[in-house]
Amino acid sequence: MNIRFLSPLIILVFVFLPFTVSAISVGDTVPSFKARTIDGSKSIAVDDYRGKVVLIDFWASWCPPCLKSLPKYNELRREIGTSDFEIVAVNVDENTEDAKKFLAKHPVSYPIAKDPKGVLPGVFGVKAMPTSYLVDKNGVVKYVHAAFKEGDIEKLRVEIEKLIAE
Amino acid sequence: MKNIFYIILISIVASACTTVNPWERGILAKTEMAWEPDPLMGQLQEHVYFSKEGSNGGYGAGGGGCGCN
Numbered sequence: 001m002n003i004r005f006l007s008p009l010i011i012l013v014f015v016f017l018p019f020t021v022s023a024i025s026v027g028d029t030v031p032s033f034k035a036r037t038i039d040g041s042k043s044i045a046v047d048d049y050r051g052k053v054v055l056i057d058f059w060a061s062w063c064p065p066c067l068k069s070l071p072k073y074n075e076l077r078r079e080i081g082t083s084d085f086e087i088v089a090v091n092v093d094e095n096t097e098d099a100k101k102f103l104a105k106h107p108v109s110y111p112i113a114k115d116p117k118g119v120l121p122g123v124f125g126v127k128a129m130p131t132s133y134l135v136d137k138n139g140v141v142k143y144v145h146a147a148f149k150e151g152d153i154e155k156l157r158v159e160i161e162k163l164i165a166e
Numbered sequence: 167m168k169n170i171f172y173i174i175l176i177s178i179v180a181s182a183c184t185t186v187n188p189w190e191r192g193i194l195a196k197t198e199m200a201w202e203p204d205p206l207m208g209q210l211q212e213h214v215y216f217s218k219e220g221s222n223g224g225y226g227a228g229g230g231g232c233g234c235n
Contacts, residue, residue, distance in 0.1 A: 062195040092189040121189040129188045 023125025026144060030056070030135045031123050035113035038091055038099055044113045049086050050139055053163045055156075057089045057132040058121050061102035066130050069148040074108040076153060076160075084137075084164045090115050092129075132156075136163045 024031065034045040046054065057073060059066040070089075077087050087110040093099040096114050103112070115121070124133065127146055134143035134156070143159045145152065186194065193199065202208045 058189065060189065060192060062192045094190075094192055098192075118187065118189045121187070126188055129191070131188075 023127065024133065024141055026141055028141050030133065030139050030141055033120055033123070035090065035115055035120065038096060038103070038112045038114045044088060044111050046088060049088065051137050053085045053137060053160055054135040055087045055132055055160070056135060057087060057130060058092060058124070058126050059089055059130045060092050061098040062093070063129040065148040067106070068150070069130050070106055070108055072153045074110065076157060077110055080160060080164070085160060086110065088113065090120050092116070092118050092121055134159055134163065136166065
């Protein structure tokens with residue numbers, strides 16, 4: 001085929017290439033990240049939790065399923081304990097004040113990082129809100145859960161307990 | 167051929183379409199952005215409409231046009 005006919009196609013490929021996002025999936029090593037807590041008082045680094053099973057949860061105050069998932073995750077963390085398990089939540093509200101208001105009504109005990117520019121969900125390739133990534137003690141993603149329904153917490157509990165026992 | 171190439175390139179670059187990522191939907195999730203911000207008020211208006219018009223249909227609501235249901 002003539003190169004003159006091929007060149008627009010090549011240009012098209014390069015134009016659309018940046019739009020293809022590679023999502024983090026099961027078997028991938030969790031990207032190392034550090035973010036400020038929602039009150040800005042300290043930094044949270046996911047590497048600090050290496051050796052524990054970690055649930056990284058992306059949420060926002062405007063997401064209706066998050067209203068259900070946050071209290072359930074808090075309860076799950078209290079039941080399982082934090083010796084082998086931790087939840088690291090990443091809030092993606094553009095206005096962090098909205099998240100603070102939400103947390104005043106629905107407080108949780110686990111650390112919450114803020115990412116108003118949405119850098120981390122881009123790195124993880126989040127496809128829905130909320131999305132949580134269950135990471136084993138070696139930092140490998142073992143389970144990805146998008147959205148949240150009532151029965152989902154039990155499925156998650158089974159996966160967490162399996163990873164803690166490993 | 168060159169002109170066609172530039173037309174394609176400009177039409178792609180000048181496109182106003184963009185992808186709204188799942189974590190960027192805070193504004194879209196606001197009540198005022200919904201097609202039907204108040205479902206109860208919507209149902210009431212629909213009921214009044216089909217009662218006054220003496221007809222029904224188009225909204226997925228059941229019943230006749232008497233306004234009695």
